[in-house]
Amino acid sequence: MSEQLDQALSRKYDAGFVSDIESETFLPGLDEDVIRRISAMKEEPEWMLEWRLRAYNNWLDMEEPEWAHVHYPKIDFKAISYYSAPKSMADKPQSLDEVDPELLRTYEKLGIPLYEQEMLAGVAVDAVFDSVSVVTTYRAKLEEAGVIFCPISEAVHKYPELVKKYLGSVVPRSDNYFAALNSAVFTDGSFVFIPKGVRCPMELSTYFRINEENTGQFERTLIIAEEGSHVSYLEGCTAPQRDENQLHAAVVELVVMDDAQIKYSTVQNWYPGDENGKGGIYNFVTKRAICHTNAKVSWTQVETGSAITWKYPSCILKGDNSVGEFYSVALTRGRQQADTGTKMIHLGKNTRSTIISKGISAGNSNNTYRGLVHMGAKAEGARNFTQCDSLLIGDRCGAHTFPYIESRNPSAIVEHEATTSKVSDDQMFLCQQRGLDPEKAVSMIVNGFCKEVFKELPMEFAVEAGKLLEISLEGSIG
Amino acid sequence: MLKINNLHASVEQKEILKGLNLDIKPGEVHAIMGPNGAGKSTLGYILSGREGYEVSEGQVEFHGEDLLDMAIEERAHKGLFLAFQYPVEIPGVSNMAFMKESVNAIREQRGETPLTATEFLKKAKEACKQVQLSLDFLKRGVNEGFSGGEKKRNEIMQMILLEPSLCILDESDSGLDIDALQVVANGVNSQRDGKRSFIIITHYQRLLDYIKPDYVHILANGKVVKSGDASLATDVEKEGYAFLGQDNAEEKNA
Numbered sequence: 113m114s115e116q117l118d119q120a121l122s123r124k125y126d127a128g129f130v131s132d133i134e135s136e137t138f139l140p141g142l143d144e145d146v147i148r149r150i151s152a153m154k155e156e157p158e159w160m161l162e163w164r165l166r167a168y169n170n171w172l173d174m175e176e177p178e179w180a181h182v183h184y185p186k187i188d189f190k191a192i193s194y195y196s197a198p199k200s201m202a203d204k205p206q207s208l209d210e211v212d213p214e215l216l217r218t219y220e221k222l223g224i225p226l227y228e229q230e231m232l233a234g235v236a237v238d239a240v241f242d243s244v245s246v247v248t249t250y251r252a253k254l255e256e257a258g259v260i261f262c263p264i265s266e267a268v269h270k271y272p273e274l275v276k277k278y279l280g281s282v283v284p285r286s287d288n289y290f291a292a293l294n295s296a297v298f299t300d301g302s303f304v305f306i307p308k309g310v311r312c313p314m315e316l317s318t319y320f321r322i323n324e325e326n327t328g329q330f331e332r333t334l335i336i337a338e339e340g341s342h343v344s345y346l347e348g349c350t351a352p353q354r355d356e357n358q359l360h361a362a363v364v365e366l367v368v369m370d371d372a373q374i375k376y377s378t379v380q381n382w383y384p385g386d387e388n389g390k391g392g393i394y395n396f397v398t399k400r401a402i403c404h405t406n407a408k409v410s411w412t413q414v415e416t417g418s419a420i421t422w423k424y425p426s427c428i429l430k431g432d433n434s435v436g437e438f439y440s441v442a443l444t445r446g447r448q449q450a451d452t453g454t455k456m457i458h459l460g461k462n463t464r465s466t467i468i469s470k471g472i473s474a475g476n477s478n479n480t481y482r483g484l485v486h487m488g489a490k491a492e493g494a495r496n497f498t499q500c501d502s503l504l505i506g507d508r509c510g511a512h513t514f515p516y517i518e519s520r521n522p523s524a525i526v527e528h529e530a531t532t533s534k535v536s537d538d539q540m541f542l543c544q545q546r547g548l549d550p551e552k553a554v555s556m557i558v559n560g561f562c563k564e565v566f567k568e569l570p571m572e573f574a575v576e577a578g579k580l581l582e583i584s585l586e587g588s589i590g
Numbered sequence: 591m592l593k594i595n596n597l598h599a600s601v602e603q604k605e606i607l608k609g610l611n612l613d614i615k616p617g618e619v620h621a622i623m624g625p626n627g628a629g630k631s632t633l634g635y636i637l638s639g640r641e642g643y644e645v646s647e648g649q650v651e652f653h654g655e656d657l658l659d660m661a662i663e664e665r666a667h668k669g670l671f672l673a674f675q676y677p678v679e680i681p682g683v684s685n686m687a688f689m690k691e692s693v694n695a696i697r698e699q700r701g702e703t704p705l706t707a708t709e710f711l712k713k714a715k716e717a718c719k720q721v722q723l724s725l726d727f728l729k730r731g732v733n734e735g736f737s738g739g740e741k742k743r744n745e746i747m748q749m750i751l752l753e754p755s756l757c758i759l760d761e762s763d764s765g766l767d768i769d770a771l772q773v774v775a776n777g778v779n780s781q782r783d784g785k786r787s788f789i790i791i792t793h794y795q796r797l798l799d800y801i802k803p804d805y806v807h808i809l810a811n812g813k814v815v816k817s818g819d820a821s822l823a824t825d826v827e828k829e830g831y832a833f834l835g836q837d838n839a840e841e842k843n844a
């Protein structure tokens with residue numbers, strides 16, 4: 113049966129096409145000069161360049177981390193190109209009409225028709241292609257509400273004070289190896305600022321696409337929610353099917369002021385490599401939020417892509433009564449390896465966190481949950497609840513759970529529950545006896561397993577996530 | 591509609607069915623009785639195509655086609671339905687979503703348009719009522735935390751929704767109190783329309799007081815050892831399976 117299941121799961125990677133777009137791409141290599149050139153391409157002010165160079169020097173002194181439960185050949189950082197941009201973007205198009213149609217077609221093929229998105233869906237999109245932001249929709253409407261949503265490269269010019277104040281304030285330049293590298297060479301990403309008391313009038317989303325060969329993508333996202341503001345932000349990612357591994361090392365920083373709320377959702381579908389483990393994206397991501405008094409952050413992620421995933425969206429619950437949530441679905445198959453989880457750092461009083469992690473392993477893949485719950489000395493009455501479920505499909509895959517708990521406060525309560533289950537022959541047989549083909553049967557069972565997480569996703573994304581797992585109408589009619 | 595000819599089948603290299611014959615015409619209700627371990631569930635599984643059951647000899651024709659050649663879901667599409675002896679749970683998948691997928695998968699194969707959410711809901715509500723399950727059961731995970739009796743009624747509910755041409759009920763009566771038994775029986779009887787056929791697998795004669803079979807077959811030692819009308823079931827109830835002889839008495843205790 114497990115073969116049948118494998119087949120059902122080894123679907124084609126639909127986003128694997130390459131767009132024929134003329135690009136300006138740096139030769140592979142990394143040194144100070146490359147960083148100066150990136151900075152020059154973006155016409156950055158001196159302070160930004162200096163910040164990058166300091167990060168680069170931090171990075172040179174650091175070692176690549178090896179503690180994660182993933183195995184891959186050493187990355188040759190000199191063999192990667194650190195900048196690639198469609199040539200047509202050199203003229204900085206001002207609206208959708210001026211954007212290269214081939215670029216727009218790329219997003220259309222990926223199911224993100226930017227025009228329609230602008231007209232119908234009511235979702236503002238920032239589309240990042242390789243190293244540059246192609247277009248950000250709905251900007252005027254957002255500006256009316258006082259919301260800033262623009263490429264971070266633009267924010268460096270337009271809002272230097274905000275960028276200077278907050279960039280690196282949550283994830284410092286020297287935080288970890290990949291964050292330092294990102295700080296040195298980041299090329300684009302989104303910048304969001306929600307002013308005091310404002311509820312962002314629509315969902316914001318960024319769509320990341322790697323196209324160019326041998327190119328790394330190093331995006332940087334910074335979201336600032338001022339006192340009492342609310343925003344829901346979505347992030348999606350795909351890449352062409354290539355034989356070589358490609359590096360994606362992103363940093364996301366969320367600043368959540370008193371009484372503010374950020375909901376951050378990700379559907380990650382980078383190319384996972386073929387069934388033999390050839391090719392695929394190496395995804396090394398640092399995501400972290402700092403929560404002030406009564407603030408709330410909710411991370412929801414659906415991770416189905418990448419050859420390697422190394423990612424721990426975290427919350428520093430600094431303010432009293434602040435809340436952190438982490439809802440995760442990580443699906444691995446073929447030879448994929450995922451080491452993902454979260455860190456909940458409880459510093460303030462009565463801080464609360466919830467972690468729901470659903471790992472699904474199929475084929476020869478390895479799926480690891482790694483989570484830290486830290487209860488600081490001053491975290492009176494803090495609480496955490498963690499639930500960690502693994503679902504195995506077939507018997508050649510692995511599921512691993514590494515929960516770390518540190519408690520410095522006797523009044524803090526930490527609860528942890530974990531289960532491991534299998535897609536059983538009986539379940540498959542029931543589904544097929546009721547007329548479902550094996551593919552549908554698996555996706556149905558997997559979908560049921562993920563339900564608690566999917567219900568946290570915004571509607572549009574729940575649909576996308578569902579499709580991603582070849583899932584039916586479950587949820588929308590349930 | 592269903593013709594089983596000299597069927598031999600084994601599980602784990604152990605021969606369970608040893609030359610079974612059965613002929614079922616449209617609209618007929620056949621009861622299959624027999625001691626524990628006789629191979630009744632095995633027969634249901636083989637007809638529905640469950641993996642792990644090896645057919646070594648014999649043929650099965652369903653609506654004039656070779657049944658044994660079809661995939662599990664194909665058999666379902668052609669109208670074969672199995673109500674399970676032990677229904678399995680699918681956590682997190684709502685009964686409603688599951689049944690809607692299932693109904694529409696089968697409709698699609700028949701060249702019918704899929705039911706919309708509203709159309710389906712209407713049917714599902716009626717089916718629920720018929721088996722006396724509250725509407726909550728549509729929202730709950732498939733069989734998730736259902737009692738034994740609720741699981742059995744849920745199977746009948748699915749049968750009603752799927753409108754199969756051949757229904758195989760594997761001990762749908764076991765573990766039911768008298769009220770639940772009547773609910774199940776009424777569910778089945780409501781589906782008897784002169785065309786739909788039934789194989790009712792049961793251990794006891796009790797269910798057959800409510801669902802009147804056209805034929806009763808005693809399955810023992812991998813074969814139909816005796817066939818008759820409804821009165822055969824009453825005989826069995828009185829005398830047990832002892833009349834089957836020496837080697838079958840052994841099976842009974844196994």
Ligand SMILES: Nc1ncnc2c1ncn2[C@@H]1O[C@H](COP(=O)(O)OP(=O)(O)O)[C@@H](O)[C@H]1O
Pocket residue numbers: 601602604606624625626627628629630631632633642
């Ligand atoms: N998966 C299996 N592996 C080994 N033996 C089996 C398996 N399934 C059924 N059997 C055996 O086949 C025989 C018939 O079982 P079954 O069809 O369930 O009987 P019944 O439903 O009539 O009680 C029994 O002896 C049972 O132990």
Ligand SMILES: [Mg+2]
Pocket residue numbers: 630631632675761
């Ligand atoms: Mg049985």
